[in-house]
Amino acid sequence: MKILVCISNVPDTTSKINFTEGDTQFDTNGVQFVINPNDEFGLTRAMWFKEKQGATVHIATVGDASVEPTMRKALAIGADEGIRINAVPTDGFFVAEQLAHVIKEGAYDLIIAGRESIDYNGGMVPGILAGLLGMNFVNTCIGLEVEGDTATALREIDGGKEKVTAQLPLVIGGQKGLVEESDLKIPNMRGIMMARKKALNVVEPIGATTATADKKFEKPEPKGAVKLTESVDELVELLHTEAKVI
Amino acid sequence: MSVLVYTESENGKFKKSAFEVASYAKSVADQLGTSAVAISFSADENNSLGAYGISKVLSVSNDQLNSFNAEAYAKAIAEAVEREGADVVVFSSSSNSKYTAPLLAAKLKAGYVPNVVESPSSTAPFTVKRTAFSNKGFAHTEISTAKKIVGVSNNSFGIIENSADITVEDFAPALSDGDFAVQSVEVDKVAGKVSIADAEIVVSGGRGLKGPENWGMVEELAEVLGAATACSKPVSDMGWRPHSEHVGQTGKPVASNLYIAIGISGAIQHLAGVSASKTKVVINNDPEAPFFKAADYGIVGDAFEVVPQLIEKLREFKAQNA
Ligand SMILES: Cc1cc2nc3c(=O)[nH]c(=O)nc-3n(C[C@H](O)[C@H](O)[C@H](O)COP(=O)(O)OP(=O)(O)OC[C@H]3O[C@@H](n4cnc5c(N)ncnc54)[C@H](O)[C@@H]3O)c2cc1C
Numbered sequence: 111m112k113i114l115v116c117i118s119n120v121p122d123t124t125s126k127i128n129f130t131e132g133d134t135q136f137d138t139n140g141v142q143f144v145i146n147p148n149d150e151f152g153l154t155r156a157m158w159f160k161e162k163q164g165a166t167v168h169i170a171t172v173g174d175a176s177v178e179p180t181m182r183k184a185l186a187i188g189a190d191e192g193i194r195i196n197a198v199p200t201d202g203f204f205v206a207e208q209l210a211h212v213i214k215e216g217a218y219d220l221i222i223a224g225r226e227s228i229d230y231n232g233g234m235v236p237g238i239l240a241g242l243l244g245m246n247f248v249n250t251c252i253g254l255e256v257e258g259d260t261a262t263a264l265r266e267i268d269g270g271k272e273k274v275t276a277q278l279p280l281v282i283g284g285q286k287g288l289v290e291e292s293d294l295k296i297p298n299m300r301g302i303m304m305a306r307k308k309a310l311n312v313v314e315p316i317g318a319t320t321a322t323a324d325k326k327f328e329k330p331e332p333k334g335a336v337k338l339t340e341s342v343d344e345l346v347e348l349l350h351t352e353a354k355v356i
Numbered sequence: 357m358s359v360l361v362y363t364e365s366e367n368g369k370f371k372k373s374a375f376e377v378a379s380y381a382k383s384v385a386d387q388l389g390t391s392a393v394a395i396s397f398s399a400d401e402n403n404s405l406g407a408y409g410i411s412k413v414l415s416v417s418n419d420q421l422n423s424f425n426a427e428a429y430a431k432a433i434a435e436a437v438e439r440e441g442a443d444v445v446v447f448s449s450s451s452n453s454k455y456t457a458p459l460l461a462a463k464l465k466a467g468y469v470p471n472v473v474e475s476p477s478s479t480a481p482f483t484v485k486r487t488a489f490s491n492k493g494f495a496h497t498e499i500s501t502a503k504k505i506v507g508v509s510n511n512s513f514g515i516i517e518n519s520a521d522i523t524v525e526d527f528a529p530a531l532s533d534g535d536f537a538v539q540s541v542e543v544d545k546v547a548g549k550v551s552i553a554d555a556e557i558v559v560s561g562g563r564g565l566k567g568p569e570n571w572g573m574v575e576e577l578a579e580v581l582g583a584a585t586a587c588s589k590p591v592s593d594m595g596w597r598p599h600s601e602h603v604g605q606t607g608k609p610v611a612s613n614l615y616i617a618i619g620i621s622g623a624i625q626h627l628a629g630v631s632a633s634k635t636k637v638v639i640n641n642d643p644e645a646p647f648f649k650a651a652d653y654g655i656v657g658d659a660f661e662v663v664p665q666l667i668e669k670l671r672e673f674k675a676q677n678a
Binding site: 121123124127129136147148201202203206228229230231232233234235236237238239240241242246247248249250252262266267268269270271272273274275276277285286287290291292319320321322323324325326327328329330333334336337338339340342343345346348349350353355356 | 458493543593
């Protein structure tokens with residue numbers, strides 16, 4: 111089985127979000143970038159397929175050279191090879207088209223992407239990718255087994271979960287549950303050394319659609335001060351008459 | 357030209373979010389000087405959408421489509437887009453909508469913007485405001501493709517009554533076996549329990565509750581309020597509560613009217629996922645807990661004392677206001 115894990119390079123979850131250039135750009139100043147958490151669960155599941163079922167695991171990221179440290183980390187966790195598509199990711203459709211091209215060339219059986227990136231929260235790359243490739247697609251995937259050509263997946267639905275089956279090739283939008291938090295691996299020294307020697311191939315982007323563009327950003331209005339009370343009677347009264355939520 | 361909206365139902369009944377996205381579609385249709393058309397699957401009361409400005413419903417009642425299948429639904433919606441000459445398609449933020457919309461985007465070569473919180477600020481160029489960076493920011497995003505897909509953030513636009521004359525047409529999309537290649541084997545859903553995505557009120561517990569044995573009062577509070585139960589990440593990581601209750605940046609987003617956080621410190625990743633809720637109440641014994649800075653109302657106190665009192669008070673309140 112040949113697996114491609116799509117890795118998005120995102121600001122660390124503790125990042126302060128600021129905008130620059132007249133609020134038209136995300137300010138990367140002082141921001142630490144990491145593997146998108148949803149992708150990390152998928153990557154770790156891919157490592158399981160590698161160890162238990164002899165799968166080959168490649169990673170792909172659409173980004174300029176600044177994403178390479180994040181990709182090296184994914185290689186240190188155990189992926190075999192990386193592909194960097196040398197373009198600034200402008201929108202989800204563009205990213206999906208770039209990845210679709212690489213996937214066609216590489217003849218992958220299983221594409222593991224994250225349910226959404228925690229930066230722009232688009233949640234569209236895996237689905238558009240599957241659509242463009244005509245592959246089966248399971249979103250919000252919280253469990254995945256593969257036997258031969260058949261995948262059995264668990265997907266989170268509002269208020270529960272659903273078990274589905276599908277033939278490979280398959281694209282999933284993964285999240286926590288694919289593996290447990292405690293299964294996530296911090297790369298060790300040996301992994302980091304080995305990752306330096308692994309291939310990280312740079313390919314040029316194909317001409318692709320830009321369907322959407324962020325023209326301006328803004329931050330939420332600062333929150334008013336909290337109203338503290340000592341009595342539940344007063345709280346219930348406030349929720350009823352002031353907030354009008356009960 | 358028209359605006360098409362996917363109105364979701366469950367067991368034949370429209371979800372509350374269906375009325376919100378219908379209201380949104382009507383607002384976009386007015387801006388474009390056109391009409392709003394809905395597509396529903398196995399819904400019973402299609403006429404009810406007329407109250408929110410929908411003038412036509414394409415009603416699909418095909419046994420194969422009784423239960424959700426993303427690819428088949430996307431294909432049916434694509435056919436409806438063609439039939440109605442729709443330029444804009446509106447979805448909700450449910451997990452089924454977020455599953456289907458990208459598949460449709462690929463079919464229509466359409467730009468898709470999810471998590472939209474307002475009606476378009478302009479229709480030429482078509483520009484919408486959406487949340488980004490897990491609610492730490494907003495983006496004003498332009499869609500430049502001919503067909504456009506908008507996902508409305510739950511509870512952001514509201515339900516707006518806007519009565520229209522409505523017609524209901526049967527719609528039988530052309531589907532093939534290949535559209536059902538992802539097959540549902542079983543659905544595991546707790547009956548009679550409101551989901552976090554659909555709930556107007558969410559009651560959430562954190563590590564401050566000390567152990568799973570103390571969740572009785574959280575469930576009781578949720579029951580009194582007709583609320584969904586949720587938890588912080590460590591609580592689900594330790595197995596005190598199921599993963600499906602984990603809310604926050606790496607869990608489920610919450611955009612309820614009321615969010616009650618009990619024994620949750622208010623870490624940045626937690627707040628990112630719940631801050632879209634309209635009113636936030638914090639119960640925490642540490643006056644310095646960061647959550648108080650992000651809350652509307654708070655009680656500094658021991659949850660084990662405050663929550664039972666609150667349950668009792670709410671029971672009285674419900675009895676009086678029933
Ligand atoms: C990459 C990453 C992603 C993350 N994603 C998420 C996420 O999606 N969601 C999430 O929730 N977290 C997430 N976290 C974890 C987050 O950083 C915090 O660790 C977590 O939210 C803390 O959970 P808590 O508030 O339940 O526990 P704590 O921080 O331990 O807080 C417990 C609180 O309970 C209070 N307390 C104790 N006893 C009582 C009592 N008797 N009565 C009342 N109050 C009491 C304490 O004062 C304290 O404020 C993430 C972390 C990382 C690194």
